[in-house]
Amino acid sequence: MTEEKILLDHGSGGKLSHSMFSEMILPLFENFELSKQDDGAILDVEGARLAFSTDSYVVDPIFFPGGNIGDLAVNGTVNDISMCGAVPKFISVGLIIEEGLPVKQLKIILETIAAAAKKAGVKIVTGDTKVVPRGKADKIFINTSGIGVIPAHVNVSGSNAQPGDKIIVSGTLADHGIAVLSSREGLKFDSDIKTDSAPLNKMVQSLIRSGCDVHVLRDPTRGGLGTTLNEIASQSRVGIRIDEMSLPVTGPVRGACELLGFDPLYIANEGKLIAFVPEKDVDKALEIIRQDVFGKVAVIIGDVTSEDPGKVFLQTSIGGVRPIDMLTGEQLPRIC
Amino acid sequence: MTEEKILLDHGSGGKLSHSMFSEMILPLFENFELSKQDDGAILDVEGARLAFSTDSYVVDPIFFPGGNIGDLAVNGTVNDISMCGAVPKFISVGLIIEEGLPVKQLKIILETIAAAAKKAGVKIVTGDTKVVPRGKADKIFINTSGIGVIPAHVNVSGSNAQPGDKIIVSGTLADHGIAVLSSREGLKFDSDIKTDSAPLNKMVQSLIRSGCDVHVLRDPTRGGLGTTLNEIASQSRVGIRIDEMSLPVTGPVRGACELLGFDPLYIANEGKLIAFVPEKDVDKALEIIRQDVFGKVAVIIGDVTSEDPGKVFLQTSIGGVRPIDMLTGEQLPRIC
Structure with a gap:
């Protein structure tokens, strides 16, 4: 009997990711906001409608033509919030760094994060840094989460497509x-x-x-x-x-x-x-x-x-x- | 000339973590909310005062006496939000999984997350799963971010200690x-x-x-x-x-x-x-x-x-x- 293991495909965003979500995750956390399965959750908070989204970035390599993991992480969450019809306002940044990452590379990534936030008009308001021993992560992983405000009349969702659109x-x-x-x-x-x-x-x-x-x-x-x-x-x-x-x-x-x-x-x-x-x-x-x-x-x-x-x-x-x-x-x- | 590298100590939460924050991070992202340096950011959103916090969990081992990385991740963010004087409401969960993690272990962790959220009275409303090849992470890392609501009269901050307290x-x-x-x-x-x-x-x-x-x-x-x-x-x-x-x-x-x-x-x-x-x-x-x-x-x-x-x-x-x-x-x- 072989033990079932997590495969790369579970993180592909494709079919296996979706079946893991609907079979393992959704039934456990069952709630209306999560079950909508949009790019972010739409929340009623003190009379305001907010969009809340999270994404972890593990791209390899961390520097690539046209950008690096820093702007990718900011733009990704800015976009997930935007896809809820919301105006993104605030972003968090959680870093998991592999021991030995050159400080110079980290500085470039942080500068890119700051520049991307400025360009998108969002504020980085909270964060966290963890460092793990060499070989226990791969250079740097970044989580960004974000909050946006949905204008009163807006109702955008993956559930709203209609014949004729x-x-x-x-x-x-x-x-x-x-x-x-x-x-x-x-x-x-x-x-x-x-x-x-x-x-x-x-x-x-x-x-x-x-x-x-x-x-x-x-x-x-x-x-x-x-x-x-x-x-x-x-x-x-x-x-x-x-x-x-x-x-x-x-x-x-x-x-x-x-x-x-x-x-x-x-x-x-x-x-x-x-x-x-x-x-x-x-x-x-x-x-x-x-x-x-x-x-x-x-x-x-x-x-x-x-x-x-x-x-x-x-x-x-x-x-x-x-x-x-x-x-x-x-x-x-x-x-x- | 040796190149400066990130050390484990940069993630200790102690002195080197603080100097990295104040020298490398704060000047880049300068804004009032971040500069307060509390456990979460306090945000004005559409007339409501919200607390917003993020933390990544990389604990080793992932199962330990009395708990596992799952309840640690939920309680950690519930507590960071609470320390702002806020009532925690919504949590996001971002998973970074190493290829090969037994599905059985993941299920236990997800069940623990769900139970911890229930116990704390918060909803898991959004999430993300990434899988990286074997050897590029260590079993599982979890980011949780969260949103809480601060009651109108509450003003709690690390800046508010007064002689005589x-x-x-x-x-x-x-x-x-x-x-x-x-x-x-x-x-x-x-x-x-x-x-x-x-x-x-x-x-x-x-x-x-x-x-x-x-x-x-x-x-x-x-x-x-x-x-x-x-x-x-x-x-x-x-x-x-x-x-x-x-x-x-x-x-x-x-x-x-x-x-x-x-x-x-x-x-x-x-x-x-x-x-x-x-x-x-x-x-x-x-x-x-x-x-x-x-x-x-x-x-x-x-x-x-x-x-x-x-x-x-x-x-x-x-x-x-x-x-x-x-x-x-x-x-x-x-x-x-």
């Missing part, structure tokens, strides 16, 4: 995952591919202020666009169709994916969002997203149907249709 | 540190020593509801009572005198400390608080704390003076007086 993606796919991979030893194939790590709070706030009826916001990080769309199809009990021809992927990223046998649909993004809006508002929403510095090449990639609830289909470039499942197996461990 | 400790010292140490291989000296890990929120709420004028609350975790008193003496610019004869330490813990050359003043506690209250309220405060299940042997250990601001002195059992500094060096790595 159009789906916008705010930019090119898979840049972050391929950038990190490219910086791992032995896999340097194109130095032009950089992480897309960016704060999306201003884009979200412009969208919400515009009066567009935004149903769903989500940032397709671990597990990629394919997994995120499956989560939404499942939460909202709707079908989703996307058009392969419309998916924005840069030439170098497409080339790297072909070379390595990766599907950009399952590669992590760290500065992109998908927005579900009713058809009547989609042109306006697209225009607003494109005005944001991180949304210049936003496009419509598909729509929501009442058929096949819980399922996602891809209209392929050669005219076929294939189902898109959640990520199975771990393509790229320690991508964020 | 009496200092109460809610129970025996050093149990947690010695329990964890005793369970490390080769150091099994007494199986009766258990962690004191416990939620202190109900004790704090009773104290606050009683109308006692509580100036400071703090839980002496990493770095122990000696370090915590130094933090308060420094934050409040007051002197502190404590009486060695009054310090509550159980026989087995005292014996273990003598055997190993440890000073209980610097060993971590995970279910104790110290309270600073004016002399007029101290009897009432002591009575209330003693009524709590975790405060039965609470005692007064010393008082606050206007002399020697920033310094802590111990009246020894043989009649002398010696200065008590913050912890220097790392006595017990990975104690929490």
Whole structure:
């Protein structure tokens, strides 16, 4: 009899992560806020509606083209809070450092955290530092948690997709995952591919202020666009169709994916969002997203149907249709 | 020229941790909330006063007499929020798991987290799971962050100690540190020593509801009572005198400390608080704390003076007086 063990795949953000959450975690902690399964919890606190989110970052390497674990950790939580329709305000930073990390590297990471917080307009208000002996962690892991305020009229959730909604993606796919991979030893194939790590709070706030009826916001990080769309199809009990021809992927990223046998649909993004809006508002929403510095090449990639609830289909470039499942197996461990 | 590296001592909670915070972290993230240096940040959010705190747990071993990393992580954040005078409400849980952790162990830890949250009356509302390859972490690390609500009239801070205040400790010292140490291989000296890990929120709420004028609350975790008193003496610019004869330490813990050359003043506690209250309220405060299940042997250990601001002195059992500094060096790595 072999003992069941935790696998890398349990942390992929894909199918096994989801089954662990729904089988092991949710039944134990059962409460309304957690069961919503959005990027953050929506809380009623003293009459205010707050979004509260947490993420740990274990990316390897800690420095990669276009960024490091510091801005990744700040932007990640800023974005998770933003995807609840909230304005992110306060961030905590918890460091787990491996003994022997050069102080110079820590300083660069802390400076990057401070700069990212400033850029996003959030305050780092509390933190914690642990150091473990050499060999008991890998250089540095960072947890960020954050609090945001949800404006009174906003109601954004992965459960709110409706048949007829159009789906916008705010930019090119898979840049972050391929950038990190490219910086791992032995896999340097194109130095032009950089992480897309960016704060999306201003884009979200412009969208919400515009009066567009935004149903769903989500940032397709671990597990990629394919997994995120499956989560939404499942939460909202709707079908989703996307058009392969419309998916924005840069030439170098497409080339790297072909070379390595990766599907950009399952590669992590760290500065992109998908927005579900009713058809009547989609042109306006697209225009607003494109005005944001991180949304210049936003496009419509598909729509929501009442058929096949819980399922996602891809209209392929050669005219076929294939189902898109959640990520199975771990393509790229320690991508964020 | 040797490159400066991070040492275990940077995570001790003692002197080097403090100098790293004040030299490397605080100047970068400068803001009022962080500069207060209390156990959590106090935030104004939409008219409510919230406490927000974070801590990562890297304790080794993950199972030890009286508990495991799961209840330690919940109680730790419940207590940090409580020490701000707040009522803890919502907790996040971020897991970093080493590939290969037996699922059975993870289940026990998750069940312990759920039970600890229930006991403390807080909700686990959001979370995150990362898995890193074998050898890149050590079994499991847990971050908890939390949000609490501060009642309108409450003003508790490490900066509020005043000359004349009496200092109460809610129970025996050093149990947690010695329990964890005793369970490390080769150091099994007494199986009766258990962690004191416990939620202190109900004790704090009773104290606050009683109308006692509580100036400071703090839980002496990493770095122990000696370090915590130094933090308060420094934050409040007051002197502190404590009486060695009054310090509550159980026989087995005292014996273990003598055997190993440890000073209980610097060993971590995970279910104790110290309270600073004016002399007029101290009897009432002591009575209330003693009524709590975790405060039965609470005692007064010393008082606050206007002399020697920033310094802590111990009246020894043989009649002398010696200065008590913050912890220097790392006595017990990975104690929490």
